[in-house]
Amino acid sequence: MDQDISLLITSDLEKKISDCFLIFDHHGNKTVDVREIGTIIRYLGCVPSEDEINEIISATESEDSSGTITLSKFLPHVTQLLAEHKMEAASPEKLLAAFKVLDVDSKGYLTKEYMSKVMMQDGEPFTQEELDEMLSSAVDAQTGKIPYEYYINSLMVDI
The missing domain is CATH 1.10.238.10 (EF-hand)
Structure with missing residues (x-):
């Protein structure tokens, strides 16, 4: 199914995102339900709008539209968003x-x-x-x- 993503984690940020994602991986197959994405993003300390959550889902949802998101698609996308300081809480x-x-x-x-x-x-x-x-x-x-x-x-x- 999903390749072994652990070999691809190269930074503390990626490890933090991966660890958070896996908390919500209830089946142990490196996937989460799309309905968990907002919770995961907020758990990472972000303050996304509903539109931003929907954009993340659109960019990372499985091609078969099964309502799941894989860690291999989620990790690079969210790593980039966080590296660019998107969805940060207000000062x-x-x-x-x-x-x-x-x-x-x-x-x-x-x-x-x-x-x-x-x-x-x-x-x-x-x-x-x-x-x-x-x-x-x-x-x-x-x-x-x-x-x-x-x-x-x-x-x-x-x-």
């Missing part, structure tokens, strides 16, 4: 600038309701699950608001 400075754009009154916080509306309606909308996860760590339990500088700092600690 703290960019995150702060984005929050400040949303905070038109310069209050230093956003309301949960306003943030929910923005995240579900503007740009590439969050799923309800993604929104709930974000809000669970962003909203201050005492005030019910999102003090965004504190939130950004907490994100950087997690990284």
Whole structure:
């Protein structure tokens, strides 16, 4: 089926990608279901859009359209994307600038309701699950608001 890819891994980046891919290889045959690609890419620390995930799938899916992706096609494609710094998370400075754009009154916080509306309606909308996860760590339990500088700092600690 797939050639022995272990002989082709030549860098730490390729090893990291391969190791991550193999976590999701449930059949032990160096393939994953296309539905796992977004999870794999995010597990690698990337922040892809749905379009970027679909592009990766299109570029690496098996020719027989069986809904699988082989490590031998995935590895070189994703290695190149990561080497080119594609899909990287935004810097703290960019995150702060984005929050400040949303905070038109310069209050230093956003309301949960306003943030929910923005995240579900503007740009590439969050799923309800993604929104709930974000809000669970962003909203201050005492005030019910999102003090965004504190939130950004907490994100950087997690990284």
